[in-house]
Amino acid sequence: MVFRKALAIMMLLAAFSCRHSENHPGWAYMPDMAYSEAYETYTENPNFADSITQQMPVEGTVPAGIIPYQYKRTFEDQVRAGLDLTNPLDVNETDISTGKLQYDIYCALCHGISGGGDGNLYTGNLFTAKPRALNDNYVKDKPDGEIFHVITLGSLSGLMGPHGAQISPENRWKIILYIRNNFKESL
Ligand code: HEC
Numbered sequence: 001m002v003f004r005k006a007l008a009i010m011m012l013l014a015a016f017s018c019r020h021s022e023n024h025p026g027w028a029y030m031p032d033m034a035y036s037e038a039y040e041t042y043t044e045n046p047n048f049a050d051s052i053t054q055q056m057p058v059e060g061t062v063p064a065g066i067i068p069y070q071y072k073r074t075f076e077d078q079v080r081a082g083l084d085l086t087n088p089l090d091v092n093e094t095d096i097s098t099g100k101l102q103y104d105i106y107c108a109l110c111h112g113i114s115g116g117g118d119g120n121l122y123t124g125n126l127f128t129a130k131p132r133a134l135n136d137n138y139v140k141d142k143p144d145g146e147i148f149h150v151i152t153l154g155s156l157s158g159l160m161g162p163h164g165a166q167i168s169p170e171n172r173w174k175i176i177l178y179i180r181n182n183f184k185e186s187l
Pocket of ligand 1: 150
């Protein structure tokens with residue numbers, strides 16, 4: 001009998017303790033950091049002069065994993081890049097085939113699929129400056145670093161634009177590997 005009464009009281013307690021109330025969210029025991037008092041990213045913020053929580057990075061900030069390019073688009077810097085920079089990749093099929101993919105996407109439209117300077121943009125009169133043939137002695141004699149420099153910042157005359165924002169440094173080297181190992185014939 002006593003046992004049954006105790007059971008009934010426990011069941012009642014259980015039922016009421018879980019009662020859902022819109023106005024009372026219940027008690028949290030030691031909530032610690034459950035409720036953040038920080039400002040949300042896009043909210044106003046009285047602590048800054050411009051009242052914006054998300055501030056610009058400090059001037060000169062460099063994103064993690066990015067090494068800023070050290071050279072300018074000048075003749076001297078192009079020559080210097082040619083002396084300083086060497087292809088970190090050894091000749092291997094995997095990188096050469098990635099280089100071909102990248103070349104076909106970014107360079108072939110001007111320089112041609114086989115590097116003859118006869119890409120569709122030029123032959124179709126959509127781009128009037130003659131792209132340099134990449135399989136002649138002029139380019140063969142250029143150090144890898146200069147080609148890297150031209151891909152990154154564009155040509156000195158500005159007729160070829162910079163590709164540093166589209167092509168990762170690693171893929172630039174792969175393109176160079178591809179050019180060196182496939183565009184060997186002199187015209
Ligand atoms: C929009 C057309 C265009 C695209 C795309 C283009 N180039 Fe060029 N490229 C040119 C022209 C035009 C020249 C000659 C410009 C000059 O002499 O100033 C040139 C010159 C070059 C030179 C010779 C630079 C020198 O110092 O004389 C190299 C090497 C080169 N391009 C490689 C590439 C590679 C690699 C790509 C792909 C990542 C590429 N180009 C994409 C148009 C293009």
